[in-house]
Amino acid sequence: MTQELIASKTVITPEEMxxxxxxxxxxxxxxxxxxxxxxLFNFSVGGMRPFADLxxxxxSMGMPGIDGIVSGKWAKYEEGNNRPQTxxxxxxxxxxxTEKLNRLWPQIRPERFLEIDLAFGQWEGPIHFTLFxxxxxxxxxxxxxxxxxxxxxxxxxxxxxxx
Amino acid sequence: MTQELIASKTVITPEEMxxxxxxxxxxxxxxxxxxxxxxLFNFSVGGMRPFADLxxxxxSMGMPGIDGIVSGKWAKYEEGNNRPQTxxxxxxxxxxxTEKLNRLWPQIRPERFLEIDLAFGQWEGPIHFTLFxxxxxxxxxxxxxxxxxxxxxxxxxxxxxxx
Numbered sequence: 283m284t285q286e287l288i289a290s291k292t293v294i295t296p297e298e299m300x301x302x303x304x305x306x307x308x309x310x311x312x313x314x315x316x317x318x319x320x321x322l323f324n325f326s327v328g329g330m331r332p333f334a335d336l337x338x339x340x341x342s343m344g345m346p347g348i349d350g351i352v353s354g355k356w357a358k359y360e361e362g363n364n365r366p367q368t369x370x371x372x373x374x375x376x377x378x379x380t381e382k383l384n385r386l387w388p389q390i391r392p393e394r395f396l397e398i399d400l401a402f403g404q405w406e407g408p409i410h411f412t413l414f415x416x417x418x419x420x421x422x423x424x425x426x427x428x429x430x431x432x433x434x435x436x437x438x439x440x441x442x443x444x445x
Numbered sequence: 446m447t448q449e450l451i452a453s454k455t456v457i458t459p460e461e462m463x464x465x466x467x468x469x470x471x472x473x474x475x476x477x478x479x480x481x482x483x484x485l486f487n488f489s490v491g492g493m494r495p496f497a498d499l500x501x502x503x504x505s506m507g508m509p510g511i512d513g514i515v516s517g518k519w520a521k522y523e524e525g526n527n528r529p530q531t532x533x534x535x536x537x538x539x540x541x542x543t544e545k546l547n548r549l550w551p552q553i554r555p556e557r558f559l560e561i562d563l564a565f566g567q568w569e570g571p572i573h574f575t576l577f578x579x580x581x582x583x584x585x586x587x588x589x590x591x592x593x594x595x596x597x598x599x600x601x602x603x604x605x606x607x608x
Contacts, residue, residue: 293459293461295559306581327592330595428585432492432493
């Protein structure tokens with residue numbers, strides 16, 4: 283009965299949710315890698331931001347975001363001034379967040395995902411909404427990166443391959 | 446205690462998951478609407494498919510996909526030959542799926558989301574993985590649509606506005 287009740291409210295478990303996020307982050311890392319150094323920081327289509335800026339937006343959400351999710355204490359959202367100037371430095375920051383998410387995730391209280399909070403002190407919603415916002419925003423901007431790569435004549439990594 | 450056990454395995458409930466999907470689908474509908482008729486079917490960047498084709502891919506997954514999720518019986522995946530030739534016909538099909546999802550969703554057995562199944566007879570994974578694949582694939586391609594719109598000089602609908 284208890285098992286049934288658990289299942290009745292579960293679409294995805296916390297452990298699976300971390301893997302869902304990290305799987306998408308592995309794809310995004312491959313997209314960063316696929317850009318030539320110069321185009322990563324300068325190329326875009328339709329007056330949009332270059333992919334390095336989009337990747338930095340993802341990092342700027344996730345890095346303080348996981349702290350807020352764990353602790354309930356939110357920093358103000360800001361994209362930061364110390365932006366990496368090279369692909370290597372950007373990938374290092376990417377990997378730092380990968381490690382941070384794996385390290386802090388087990389500290390999220392089990393009931394936390396359904397709690398209402400004010401993310402970054404300004405966006406109200408259940409924690410799962412905030413989490414999906416981070417992930418969906420990444421997928422959204424990464425999709426734009428796919429167009430940039432195609433426009434550059436570069437084959438993007440397979441969308442479905444989370445390995 | 447039971448309540449605590451439920452929470453301990455719950456990131457998002459089935460009801461919230463439907464709203465998550467439909468919220469994204471409302472944004473995508475606005476993207477379809479934002480395209481001029483001709484460009485919806487003909488314009489693209491970098492040799493990619495026009496947005497009508499991408500929207501049809503979403504519909505071709507969701508329409509038989511929800512049947513498979515509910516019943517465990519999967520049709521073979523195919524994008525279909527009866528493609529709409531106008532924006533209005535495409536939006537009608539979009540709305541048909543909206544209604545179908547709302548109608549069938551309550552029939553999904555509660556424990557179904559964690560079950561392993563062979564989606565469309567060929568992709569194995571938990572049902573939540575398949576569901577997120579539908580949603581994430583939509584976000585991914587919609588992000589591409591945003592670039593097409595920007596390249597056409599058209600302001601896309603706000604990504605964060607699911608209303």
